[in-house]
Amino acid sequence: MRIEAFGFPNQVRLSAFADKSSAFLARIDSDTWTRTAETVREAGGRLISLWGAEQAAGTFMISAAYALEDGILWLQLPVGDGDGNAHEAGYPDLSTVFSCATRMQRAIYDLLGLRAIGAEDTRPWLNHGNWPADYYPLQKLSSGTERFESQEADYPFVPVAGDGVHEIAVGPIHAGVIEPGHFRFSVVGEKVLRLEERLGYAHRGIERLFERTPLLLGHRLAGRVAGDTAVAFSWAYCMAVEQALDVRIAPRAQWLRALLLERERVANHLGDLGALGNDAGFAYGLAQFSRLKEDWLRLNDRAFGHRYLMDRIVPGGVATDIDPRFITAMSTQCDQIDAQVRVMQNIYDDQSGLQDRFAGTGLLCAKVVEHFGVCGLVGRASGRKIDVRVDHPYAPYHEVQVQMVSDDRGDVAARVAVRFNEIYESIRLIRILLSDLPGGDIMKQIEHGRPPSYGVGWIEGWRGDVFVGLETGVDGTISRCHCHDPSWQNWPALEHAVIGNIVPDFPLINKSFNLNYAGHDL
Numbered sequence: 001m002r003i004e005a006f007g008f009p010n011q012v013r014l015s016a017f018a019d020k021s022s023a024f025l026a027r028i029d030s031d032t033w034t035r036t037a038e039t040v041r042e043a044g045g046r047l048i049s050l051w052g053a054e055q056a057a058g059t060f061m062i063s064a065a066y067a068l069e070d071g072i073l074w075l076q077l078p079v080g081d082g083d084g085n086a087h088e089a090g091y092p093d094l095s096t097v098f099s100c101a102t103r104m105q106r107a108i109y110d111l112l113g114l115r116a117i118g119a120e121d122t123r124p125w126l127n128h129g130n131w132p133a134d135y136y137p138l139q140k141l142s143s144g145t146e147r148f149e150s151q152e153a154d155y156p157f158v159p160v161a162g163d164g165v166h167e168i169a170v171g172p173i174h175a176g177v178i179e180p181g182h183f184r185f186s187v188v189g190e191k192v193l194r195l196e197e198r199l200g201y202a203h204r205g206i207e208r209l210f211e212r213t214p215l216l217l218g219h220r221l222a223g224r225v226a227g228d229t230a231v232a233f234s235w236a237y238c239m240a241v242e243q244a245l246d247v248r249i250a251p252r253a254q255w256l257r258a259l260l261l262e263r264e265r266v267a268n269h270l271g272d273l274g275a276l277g278n279d280a281g282f283a284y285g286l287a288q289f290s291r292l293k294e295d296w297l298r299l300n301d302r303a304f305g306h307r308y309l310m311d312r313i314v315p316g317g318v319a320t321d322i323d324p325r326f327i328t329a330m331s332t333q334c335d336q337i338d339a340q341v342r343v344m345q346n347i348y349d350d351q352s353g354l355q356d357r358f359a360g361t362g363l364l365c366a367k368v369v370e371h372f373g374v375c376g377l378v379g380r381a382s383g384r385k386i387d388v389r390v391d392h393p394y395a396p397y398h399e400v401q402v403q404m405v406s407d408d409r410g411d412v413a414a415r416v417a418v419r420f421n422e423i424y425e426s427i428r429l430i431r432i433l434l435s436d437l438p439g440g441d442i443m444k445q446i447e448h449g450r451p452p453s454y455g456v457g458w459i460e461g462w463r464g465d466v467f468v469g470l471e472t473g474v475d476g477t478i479s480r481c482h483c484h485d486p487s488w489q490n491w492p493a494l495e496h497a498v499i500g501n502i503v504p505d506f507p508l509i510n511k512s513f514n515l516n517y518a519g520h521d522l
Helices: 030-042 101-112 206-210 215-222 227-244 251-279 283-304 324-350 352-358 366-372 376-380 412-435 487-498 503-513
Strands: 022-027 046-056 059-068 071-079 165-170 182-188 191-198 454-460 465-472 478-484
Touching (some): 022 454, 030 059, 030 071, 046 071, 046 101, 046 465, 046 478, 059 465, 071 454, 101 487, 182 503, 191 487, 191 503, 206 478, 215 227, 215 478, 227 251, 227 454, 227 465, 227 478, 251 324, 251 412, 324 352, 324 412, 352 412, 352 503, 376 412, 376 487
Parallel strands (some): 022 071
Antiparallel strands (some): 059 071, 165 182, 465 478
C-alpha cells in the first residue's frame, strides 16, 4: 500500500531520503490513529517506532513511524490541551495491532507520564523504582536534580505454575564484560517453559541530552547510542538533519558512507561468528575470528582514524577521505578475509559438535517473526526478507545493488549461515565501492538558519534497520530527536525462541540474536 492512498488532509511530504522512497508527515486525531494502524497492518506494513514529546506545558505529541511500500509514514497525535489532564486522557493503545508497541508504550509512560489507553501491560520499563514518584525525564519541568531513591522496586514477573516448575534468575550483572539485563527463566528440570526479560538498566537519558546538543553536533551523540552501531546511527542522524535542512550530499561522501557501513557490518559478523563457536565449545573458532576482526579494525584505524569509525560521518558528508594507498590495502584485505572466512565456514559446517548445537536450536518460526515484527538478520534467518538497502535503497545503494541474504530454517544454524553470507555480500559491495568511488568533495557546508523542520533517517545497520526521527528548533537547536534500534522488535522474539530448549543452550541462542541493551534503553 502506498502512503498517498491514505489521503490525510494535512499530509506533508518531506524531502526524499532514498531513490523512489520518501517520508510523509501527518497530524491526526485518535480515531484515525487507531484506524491507520489497522490499515497498515492489513496492507503488510510494519511499525518501526513509537515515541512521544512534550510540546508545551500540558500538551504532548505521540509519534508513530510506519514502513510502507513507498517509504515512511510519520504520524503525530496531539494529546492534552494545556489543562493538566493529558496524563489522564492518554492515547489509544497500539499493542493489539502491533505487538512490538508494548514495550515502546511502557517506555513512553516512564519518560513522559502518558498512558496508552486500554493497554494490558502497563508495568514500568525504564523506571526501576529509583526515580521520584513525579519524575518524568522528558517533561520540560523535570530538571534532573530530583532526589533519587537507592532501593530498586520489585518487578512483577509473570509467574508460571505447575508441578516441578521453578525459576532461575540470571543477571542483571553478568560474568564478563557485558551490558546489564535480567533474564527470568521458568523451567522444569532444564527445559525452559518461559523466559521473561527485564531491561532498562542501561538507560542514559540520551533523548534528553539531544535537546541540549547543537544540531550540527548531534551526530556525535547518535554515534554513541550503541558503540557497535556507530556508523548506522550517525548516518541515520545525519540523513535526518540533511532532510530537515534540504541538503544534498556529494556522491563521493555517499559512497564513503556506504563503505564505512559495510565495514561495520563485517566487523560485527566476524566477532559474532567467533563468539557463537565459543558458546558451543569450539574455542578455535573464537581465536580465529577474533584475529580476523582485529585485523579488520586495525585497518579501520589506519585508514579512517578510528577502530569503530565513530565521528567519521558528519552532517553534510564525511569527516575523513580515503587515501589511495588504503584503497589498495582494503582490496587486498577483502581478498584475504573472504578466503579465510570461507575456510572457517567449511570447518564450522564439518564440525559435528558445532552442528549438533546449532541445528534445531532456538527455533524462531515465521509466525512469531511476523507477530513481533522481527527485522534485520534475525528476521531474514527466519524467511522474513526485509532490508532497507533493498526495499528502499538510499544512495549509493540505488546504484550498488544489494543481494539480500536469507534463510528459512529459523534456528541458530540459520542465523550463523546468514552472518557468513552477509560477510561475503558486504565484501562484494566493498570491492565495488572501492573500485568505482566517485571523485569530488566529501563535505558540504551546512547553514542551519532555517525555520523549525522535520527529518527522518533510515539505515540498514548490521542488526537491522536503524531509525531517527528529528524535529529541529530555532538557531541550530534540536527540539526532539528519537533514535530507534531494531532490538525493540527482536528482544520479545528471543523469549519465544528459547521456549522448549534447555537452559545451557540459552547463551548460544542469545548470542545468535546478539541484541542491543544500551541502544534499546535510551
